[in-house]
Amino acid sequence: MDFEEAADALYAAPAADFIAARNELAxxxxxxxxxxxxxxxxxxxxxxxxxWLANLVAREQPDELDDLVALGDEFREATADLDGERLRELTPRRHKLIDQLVQAAGKLAADQGQKVSADVGQKLRETFDAGLVDPAAGEAVREGRLSSALRHVGFGVVDESGEPSNVTPLTDERRQRAVDRRKASKAAEEEESAAARTARERAERKEEEREAARRAEAKKQLEDKVAAAELAEAVVEDLENQLTEAQDTLEEIRVTIRRLTAELDDAKKTAREAQKQSREARKRYNRL
Incomplete structure (x- = not known):
């Protein structure tokens, strides 16, 4: 099992078992x-x-989510073409498809014994709408590994706390940029000179190299943090062992104290008895 398989298995687990499943898979x-x-x-x-419900829909209704993402592509194309008539045609389909996905989530939740409150239903609706509007959010919803509901705002996608969401995979982002570049340059490509194409390709290669360098640096930082975490775990384990040894020694000392105390009490009792017998013997002697 690799990380990707483990992550899929983790987010497919029942919500109540998430922590235990995460610990076991890790x-x-x-x-x-x-x-x-x-x-x-x-x-x-x-x-x-x-x-959790959005992830459940992703696993149980993948075709419907594919339709959602495809509809989002149509919206973006119509918007880019300033095709108002087409946008008016697509809007009812948008509302209908999102309604169907929320209803499907409700049925799946009922099968799992989970009630869907009005607040959760609204967050589901916002999540599916974000998946339609934003291609990266759409891929994240289809992946089925969301930890928070999503919401599309003016500057992008945010999670339930209102913080910018980091759901965009770099590989998907680069692929989307390539698609956008091809669409934008298709009409003018025949007129582009060989020199201009070479310059563009060189710039793209440099961008890919910079991206690879950023990923390598991020990986190195992560590995450094992992190493630091392992060192900290080793220190904690050593201190725990020392504490256990100290506790064992303390218990042995306590046992010894209890034994010596008992022996001292017995010795004092014997001494008192001996003193008593000595006094009685002295009295008998004096009477002779």
């Missing part, structure tokens, strides 16, 4: 020699109720 990755994957898995957050 332990398994570590036992398999994947310390980095184990640390990454431990960092995954437990999904909120709305996120």
């Amino acid at each position: 332990k398994q990755l570590k036992a398999d020699g994947d310390q980095l994957g184990s640390t990454r898995l431990k960092a995954l957050r437990k999904p909120t109720v709305a996120a």
Whole structure:
């Protein structure tokens, strides 16, 4: 099992078992020699109720989510073409499809014994709408590993706390940029000179190299943090062993104190008895 398989299994687990499943899967990755994957898995957050239901829909209704993402592509194309008539045609489909997904989530939740409150239903609706509006959010919803519901605002996608969401995979982002570049340059490509194409390709290669360098640096930082975490765990384990040894020694001392106290009490009792017998013997002697 690798990290990706473990992450899929984790977010497919019942919400109540998330923490236990995460610990067990992380332990398994570590036992398999994947310390980095184990640390990454431990960092995954437990999904909120709305996120858990969105993930459930992703696993049980993948075709419907594909339709959602495809409809989002149509919206973006119509918007880019300033096609108002087409946008008016697509809007009712948008509302209908999101309604169907929320209803499907409600049925799946009922099968799992989970009630869907009005607040959770609204967050589900916002999550599916964000998946339609934003292609990266759409991929994240389809992936089925959300830890928080999503909401599209003016500057992008945010999670339930209102913080910017980091759901965008770099590989998907680069792929989307490439698609956008091809669409934008299709009409003018025949007129582009060989020199201009060479310059563009060189710029793209440099961008890919910079991206690779950023990813390598991020990986190094993560590995450094993993190493620091392992060192800290080793220190904690050593201190715990020392504490256990000290506690064992303290218990032995307490046992010795109890034994010596008992012996001292017996000795005092014997001494008192001997003194008593000595006084009685002295009295008998004096009467002679």
